[in-house]
Amino acid sequence: MNGFKRTGLTAVAMLASLCASAATNTLQGNICIIDSYGREIAPFNATERAARDAILEVFGPSTRTELQVFGLDDARYADARRHERYAGALEEGVPKPVVLVAAIGETAARFSAKYRTRLFPDATIVFVADSAGLAADGIVTTNDVVIPLVNTPSGAVENVLTVLPETTNIAVVIGNSDLEKKWLKKCRATFGPFTNRVGFTYLNKEGLNTITNIVAKLPPRSAVLYMMMINDGAGRVYDYDETLGVIRQAANAPVFGCFESQMGAGIVGGRLIQNRAAGLAAGDTVVRLFRGEKPANIVAPPLASVPPVYDERELRRRGISERALPSGSRVEFRGPGIWQQYRMHVVVSLAVIMIQSALIALLLMNRRKLRRSRAKLQEREQLSAVAERAAKLGFWVWDSAKDNVWASENCRQIFGLGANQPLAIGSLRSAIHPEDRAQRQDLLDEAVKKMGEYDVEYRIVMADGTVRWIGSRGLALADGNGKAVRLCGVSMDITEHKRAEAELAQQRDELAHLSRVTTVSALSGSLAHELNQPLGIILSNTQAAQELLLQNPPALTDLGEILEDIVAADRRAAEIIQRLRDLLKRGETSMQPLPINRVLEEVLHLTRSDLIGRGIIATCDFAPDLPPVTGTRVQIQQVALNLILNAADAMAGNAPGCRRLFLSTARHGDVVRVTIRDKGTGLPADTERLFDAFYTTKPTGMGMGLAICRSIIFAHHGRIWAEPHPERGAIFHFELPVADVSVSP
Amino acid sequence: MSAQSGIVYLLDDEPEMVKALTRLLKAKQFDVRGFTSVNAFLEACRPEDIACLVLDVAMPELDGLTLQKKLTHRGLLLPIIFLTGHGDIPMSVRAIKAGAIDFLTKPVDSVALVRAVHAGLHTAQARHQTEVENAEVSKRIATLTPREFEVMRHVVAGKLNKQIAADLGTVEQTIKVHRGRVMEKMGVASVADLVRAAERLGIEKV
Numbered sequence: 032m033n034g035f036k037r038t039g040l041t042a043v044a045m046l047a048s049l050c051a052s053a054a055t056n057t058l059q060g061n062i063c064i065i066d067s068y069g070r071e072i073a074p075f076n077a078t079e080r081a082a083r084d085a086i087l088e089v090f091g092p093s094t095r096t097e098l099q100v101f102g103l104d105d106a107r108y109a110d111a112r113r114h115e116r117y118a119g120a121l122e123e124g125v126p127k128p129v130v131l132v133a134a135i136g137e138t139a140a141r142f143s144a145k146y147r148t149r150l151f152p153d154a155t156i157v158f159v160a161d162s163a164g165l166a167a168d169g170i171v172t173t174n175d176v177v178i179p180l181v182n183t184p185s186g187a188v189e190n191v192l193t194v195l196p197e198t199t200n201i202a203v204v205i206g207n208s209d210l211e212k213k214w215l216k217k218c219r220a221t222f223g224p225f226t227n228r229v230g231f232t233y234l235n236k237e238g239l240n241t242i243t244n245i246v247a248k249l250p251p252r253s254a255v256l257y258m259m260m261i262n263d264g265a266g267r268v269y270d271y272d273e274t275l276g277v278i279r280q281a282a283n284a285p286v287f288g289c290f291e292s293q294m295g296a297g298i299v300g301g302r303l304i305q306n307r308a309a310g311l312a313a314g315d316t317v318v319r320l321f322r323g324e325k326p327a328n329i330v331a332p333p334l335a336s337v338p339p340v341y342d343e344r345e346l347r348r349r350g351i352s353e354r355a356l357p358s359g360s361r362v363e364f365r366g367p368g369i370w371q372q373y374r375m376h377v378v379v380s381l382a383v384i385m386i387q388s389a390l391i392a393l394l395l396m397n398r399r400k401l402r403r404s405r406a407k408l409q410e411r412e413q414l415s416a417v418a419e420r421a422a423k424l425g426f427w428v429w430d431s432a433k434d435n436v437w438a439s440e441n442c443r444q445i446f447g448l449g450a451n452q453p454l455a456i457g458s459l460r461s462a463i464h465p466e467d468r469a470q471r472q473d474l475l476d477e478a479v480k481k482m483g484e485y486d487v488e489y490r491i492v493m494a495d496g497t498v499r500w501i502g503s504r505g506l507a508l509a510d511g512n513g514k515a516v517r518l519c520g521v522s523m524d525i526t527e528h529k530r531a532e533a534e535l536a537q538q539r540d541e542l543a544h545l546s547r548v549t550t551v552s553a554l555s556g557s558l559a560h561e562l563n564q565p566l567g568i569i570l571s572n573t574q575a576a577q578e579l580l581l582q583n584p585p586a587l588t589d590l591g592e593i594l595e596d597i598v599a600a601d602r603r604a605a606e607i608i609q610r611l612r613d614l615l616k617r618g619e620t621s622m623q624p625l626p627i628n629r630v631l632e633e634v635l636h637l638t639r640s641d642l643i644g645r646g647i648i649a650t651c652d653f654a655p656d657l658p659p660v661t662g663t664r665v666q667i668q669q670v671a672l673n674l675i676l677n678a679a680d681a682m683a684g685n686a687p688g689c690r691r692l693f694l695s696t697a698r699h700g701d702v703v704r705v706t707i708r709d710k711g712t713g714l715p716a717d718t719e720r721l722f723d724a725f726y727t728t729k730p731t732g733m734g735m736g737l738a739i740c741r742s743i744i745f746a747h748h749g750r751i752w753a754e755p756h757p758e759r760g761a762i763f764h765f766e767l768p769v770a771d772v773s774v775s776p
Numbered sequence: 777m778s779a780q781s782g783i784v785y786l787l788d789d790e791p792e793m794v795k796a797l798t799r800l801l802k803a804k805q806f807d808v809r810g811f812t813s814v815n816a817f818l819e820a821c822r823p824e825d826i827a828c829l830v831l832d833v834a835m836p837e838l839d840g841l842t843l844q845k846k847l848t849h850r851g852l853l854l855p856i857i858f859l860t861g862h863g864d865i866p867m868s869v870r871a872i873k874a875g876a877i878d879f880l881t882k883p884v885d886s887v888a889l890v891r892a893v894h895a896g897l898h899t900a901q902a903r904h905q906t907e908v909e910n911a912e913v914s915k916r917i918a919t920l921t922p923r924e925f926e927v928m929r930h931v932v933a934g935k936l937n938k939q940i941a942a943d944l945g946t947v948e949q950t951i952k953v954h955r956g957r958v959m960e961k962m963g964v965a966s967v968a969d970l971v972r973a974a975e976r977l978g979i980e981k982v
Contacts, residue, residue, distance in 0.1 A: 560834070560861030564790060567861075567883035571796035574886035578803035586803075593799060596792060640861060643834045 058321050060130030061097040062086060063151065065143050067136025068210065069102035071270035072261055077292035078135050078159060078180070078310035085314025086133075090321070097126040105138045106210040106261050107268075118146040125150055131320055132156045133313045137164060137182075144170040155320050159313045176316050178331045180309045183217055184258065184289045188225045190301030190339065191254050191287050194355050200253040202246055203233045204278055206269070208262035211235065218258065238265030239274055246282040253284040257298060272296060285349035291340075295364060299349060300341035308337070416440070428519040429456065431479075445501070445524050447493045464490035464498065478507045479518070488525065500529040539742050544616075546739045547669045550676065551614050560640035561607050565600040572597045610637065613665050622747075624659035624770035625667065627696055627703050634671045635694070638679075646687045647679050652695040660703050660767040662747050667767070670740045670751075674707045674763050677736065680729070681711025681761065702749065702766040710760040718753040740765070782897040783827035786810040787817050787843075788859070789835045797830065797889075804890050814843060823851055826904045828877070828896030830889075833860040844874055853903060855896040859884055913973045919961050927954040931967060932974045 064086075066079040083100060090096040101121060103114070129151035134143040140160040147156065155174050158165055162179035165171050191198055203218060205211050215235055222231055234242050242263070246255050260274040272293060279286050279297030288298030291305050316329055339360045346353060346362070353362060416439065419426060425442025429435075436454040443450060446462070463471060467489035478485035488502045505520025551558075576593045579586040610633060635649060642649055675692065682690040693708040720726055724738040744751040744765050751765040784806045788794050794810040801808045811817040814835070821827065831843065844856055855877045858868075868879040877899060878892040920928065930940040937955065941948045964970045 563861040563882045564793065568790075568792050568796045570883040570885065571793075571800045571889075575796065575799035575803045578800065578886070582803075589799065596795060600792060640834060 057323050058130040060128040060154075061099070061126040062090065062131045062133075062317060062321070063125055063129050063154075064098070064100040064133045064135065065139040066100060066102045067138035067140075068106040069104050070100075072106040072210075073270070073272035074259060074290035074292045074306055075106070075136060076271070077290070078306045078313070081307045081310030082133050082135060082159070082314040082317070083310075085311050086317050089318045096321070099124070099126050103138055103142060105136075107208050114142055114145075117142070118149060121146070121150050129154045131317050133159065133317050135159045135310065135313065137161060140165055140170060141168075155326055157313050157316045157320070159309050174326055176320070176326045176329050176331070178309055178312050178316065180306070181304060183221055184214075184304070185221050186302040187256055187287065187289050188222055188229065191256065192225070192228070193357050194299065194301070194351060195252075195254055195285065197252045198229060198254045200230050200232065200250060201256050202249060202253065202284075203231055203235075203256045203258060204242060204246070204260060204274075205233060205235045205258040206260045206262045207235050207264050207266075211259060211261055214258060234264070236264040239263045239267060239269070239277070241265075242274075243277060243281045246278055246284070246286075249282070249284045255282050255284055255286040257286055257288050257293070259289075285345065285351065291337075294340060295342060297345065298342065299345045299351065300339065300360075300363075302337075302339040305337055423524060425522045426519070427522065428517060430517050442522060445522055446491065462491045462493075464492055466490070475505075475518070478505065482507050482509055485520075488529075499524055499526045501525065502528075536746070539746065542735070543666060543669065543739055543743055546673075546735055547614055547665070550669065550672055550736070551611065553676065554637065554641055554672075558607070558611065558637070558640075560644070561637065562604055565604040565607075568600040569597050569604075572600070607637070614668065616665070621663055622661050623664065625662050625664055627657060627660050627667070627705065627767070628653040630664055630667055631671055631694060631696065631705065634668045634675065638672065638675055642675075642679060642692070645679055645683065645690065647682060647690040647692050649675075649692040649694065652693065654695075654697045657696060657698055657703055659770045661770040662767055666743045667747075670743055670765060671705070671707070673736045673740050674765075678707060678709035678711060678761070678763075681709050681713075684712065685710060698769070699766070701769050703769060704764055704766045706762060706764050708756060708760060708762045710756075710758075713759065714753055714755045714761045718755070721753055722751065781826065782807065782900055783825050784808045784893055784897070785817060785821060785827055785829045785854070787814065787829060787835070788812065788832040790832075793832070797884075800886055800889070801893065804886070804893075806893060818846075818850075821852055821854070823853075826897070826900045828855040828857065828893065828900050830857045830859060830893065830896075833858050833871070841870060841874060844871075844876070855899045855903075857889075857892045857896055910976050913962075913976050916962050916973075917977065917979075920958060924954050924958050924961070927951060928958045928962070928970070928974070929979065931955060931958065932971050932979070 064079060064082060066076075068075050070076050070079065079100065079102075083098070086098055090098060101117075101124070103117060130153065132143055132147075132151055132154045134140045134156055137160045140156075140158045143150075143156050143158075147154065155176070157176045157178065158171060159178045159180055161182050162171075162177045165177065171177055188201065191201060203222075205215055205218065212235075215233065218233070225231075234245065237245070239260070249255070255278065257275055257278055260269050260272070262268055263274075275286075275288070275293060275296050275298070285299045286297055287301060288294070288296075289304060291303040292307050294300060294303065312331060316331075319329060320326060339357055341353075341356055341360055341362050343362050343365045345351075356362070415426075418424075419439060419441040423441070423445070425439055425445040427436060427438040427442045430437075434456055436456055436459065438446070438448065438454060440450065443452070446459070448454065460468070471487050471489045474485045474487045477483075484504065484506050486502075486504050488500060490498050490500055492498055501522050502525040503520055503522040505518050508517045508519060510516040572593045576590060579589065579593075631651075631653070635651070675694075678692050679690075682692070689710060691710050693706075695706045695708075697704050697706075714721065722737045722741040724735060726737070741751050744767070747767050749765055749767040751763070753761060753763045756762050784801055786794050786797050786801070786808060788797070788810075789812055791812050794812055798808045798810045809820065811820070829847075833841070835843075847854055847856075856875075857877050858871050858879045859882055860868075860879070861882045871879050877896045880888055880892060917925070917928075926944060927940060930943060935943070937948050937951045941951045944951070959965075959970065962970055962973055964973060
């Protein structure tokens with residue numbers, strides 16, 4: 032539906048309504064469309080569609096007015112008896128109350144008139160059909176409106192002959208459904224007068240494939256007249272004029288159509304049946320009636336006198352000159368003109384030129400930038416050399432593909448190489464201390480493989496034999512193919528650092544030892560008890576044995592067991608003494624994989640009698656199957672001992688029975704966590720301060736215990752912290768990393 | 777020393793210790809029962825047994841002195857010998873004051889232990905004996921009539937028959953008769969014996 036027609040019609044309608052006498056009030060109710068065929072039956076669906084769109088534009092889904100469309104399926108199934116059944120169904124289905132009905136097509140018109148009392152007694156009907164027949168049968172009442180629709184292909188052949196006077200053959204494409212049979216009759220009747228001039232071939236009995244073949248091979252001076260294709264001669268069903276495109280594509284002659292709704296789908300054009308316009312008019316009429324206009328006041332717009340219309344694309348394709356068209360014709364679907372086509376070329380060329388100029392300008396700018404950054408780079412290089420020297424760093428680059436090494440001046444100094452000495456990777460490697468070579472090489476290889484960074488410390492032996500420690504950090508760089516080709520990095524002489532580290536470690540060890548001795552000596556009372564147990568067992572067993580031997584006869588049966596028990600007790604005593612010795616020893620740090628649960632149990636053994644003496648009950652919740660942790664046994668025990676004794680001290684004031692100590696171990700990812708909880712006096716708010724040196728809450732305390740614990744745990748790459756228990760007391764945690772395969776000192 | 781009747785209970789949380797001490801005491805002909813758990817011991821111990829207890833002061837479940845109080849509450853008047861790994865004087869004083877027989881330090885020598893056990897059993901025996909005798913006297917007193925009981929009380933107070941008659945509002949002759957019956961029922965020959973019997977049961981003098 033093109034805009035021109037629409038505005039024209041709307042203007043007419045508006046004028047008419049303005050001139051109309053005073054309109055009554057708007058109707059209250061719903062609207063029905065009764066369509067003779069169905070939505071998919073082209074070209075007749077165009078009428079229903081146009082009517083529906085026009086109505087919905089005003090009474091859309093958001094309004095309270097309901098619009099329902101019913102198709103009578105008459106195209107393929109023309110059977111009056113079905114109508115009775117339809118009427119029955121509609122009686123229930125219509126959206127009551129129905130005030131307006133649009134009946135599209137003759138079948139629908141007659142149907143609506145026949146059943147109107149049953150279905151919509153109070154409704155006004157707008158008939159869209161051939162008025163002659165309807166009026167004759169008295170179907171139309173004064174309460175109705177008729178939109179006359181000329182439904183014969185009368186102008187079709189005339190049109191063909193006007194445009195192509197030479198035509199001698201017309202192939203008529205029409206199907207074989209019930210409706211199409213009616214149309215075929217109409218065609219034969221209408222085309223009758225032309226049969227002396229043109230030979231008509233009706234393809235209603237053929238299947239689509241055959242039709243396609245036929246129209247592809249038409250003799251010269253032929254034309255195709257496409258009526259409709261609902262069911263083809265072979266019985267296949269088609270919807271929506273889908274065959275028109277196929278026919279148009281295949282035909283070697285111009286394809287003319289009959290209905291306005293076919294314009295633009297491949298027909299040449301002409302004076303066409305205004306099926307869409309009729310539908311639009313019906314819709315507009317319904318709207319006007321709904322708004323209260325009287326049926327008598329509505330004048331149907333003239334549809335027949337529409338000038339012929341032609342599709343420019345088809346004209347061009349079929350080689351039809353516009354001069355052949357009748358006067359007053361309109362040509363639509365014009366493609367872009369010659370001027371426009373060329374204009375595109377010009378535009379594109381201009382665009383290309385502009386882009387090229389832009390590129391040139393960019394390149395020029397880049398060159399200037401490049402010059403500037405070169406200057407900057409030089410400046411930076413100078414700065415970096417200065418920085419290097421100041422920080423005692425040495426930059427180097429090793430190119431593995433060419434196997435050469437570049438080292439900055441400072442770097443050469445660090446490694447004790449001459450300023451101009453040529454560098455070969457072999458000689459550099461040989462300077463590395465033999466013990467460190469393997470590890471360093473491993474790390475390097477890994478970085479190269481992973482295209483990543485590496486960080487390594489190793490010793491080198493200088494020319495004069497002195498050993499220095501070097502720390503290197505590097506990065507592997509890839510060439511264009513992604514292979515690692517260059518290593519670049521920075522090295523630093525860390526000999527002093529290492530020395531300081533070692534000293535610090537030593538001091539820490541000494542302090543730890545001192546603290547250990549102090550702590551252990553605090554246990555001396557309970558340690559004595561611990562030893563007295565096995566000694567007592569030994570003594571009693573021995574004396575029992577003596578007694579048994581004195582009997583007459585000597586009772587020897589139990590002797591074996593007695594001696595076993597003596598030995599066991601002896602061993603126990605020895606163990607305790609050994610542990611004591613270990614604790615009191617100076618003990619260097621030697622990191623081993625430790626079973627943390629056993630280590631803690633040993634500490635508990637040591638403190639057992641002390642705890643009992645103080646009335647403290649220790650409960651353990653050790654996670655089974657813990658992986659070993661890396662650490663020095665004695666130092667870990669020192670930490671645990673310290674925490675346990677602290678907990679015991681904290682609970683000294685508790686009522687007996689309230690002195691409970693909880694130890695637990697658990698794995699958290701790649702650390703093992705030890706937790707010691709007590710029900711004592713609790714912690715100050717700032718738990719971090721606890722671990723500071725010289726922090727103590729005891730009158731006779733030195734305040735070093737927790738500080739040393741922290742120092743030990745840090746040296747073990749773990750962490751230690753405290754938190755108050757929500758109910759009462761304190762919770763101390765320390766974590767140690769799970770033992771790994773490679774352990775670094 | 778020879779064997780003595782009575783049960784020796786051993787209570788120490790260390791099984792090895794219990795084993796060793798049991799062996800030792802058994803070898804010395806004592807009837808020894810060893811326990812490592814307080815509850816097991818309390819269940820096994822019966823008040824009517826003649827027994828003494830060798831107890832480790834420092835046990836995780838219950839400290840020894842508290843246990844002693846518990847036993848007293850239950851009426852288990854066992855003589856207790858304390859063993860300790862600590863040689864702690866304040867503790868020993870507390871124990872002795874609470875009625876312990878003895879307080880020994882580990883490693884405990886057999887001679888000291890046996891002597892203490894003997895003493896314990898002896899005490900137990902004596903207590904038992906006293907119990908038995910007291911029960912006997914109680915039975916006898918229960919056979920007295922209320923009148924006879926009253927008379928007994930006056931007699932035990934040292935009053936003469938004449939006085940008693942006056943106090944109780946009756947004649948001397950009647951008192952004499954009562955008195956005779958009391959002596960007979962109580963199974964005593966002299967007033968002195970009667971007084972002792974009364975004292976056993978803590979009967980109040982008039």
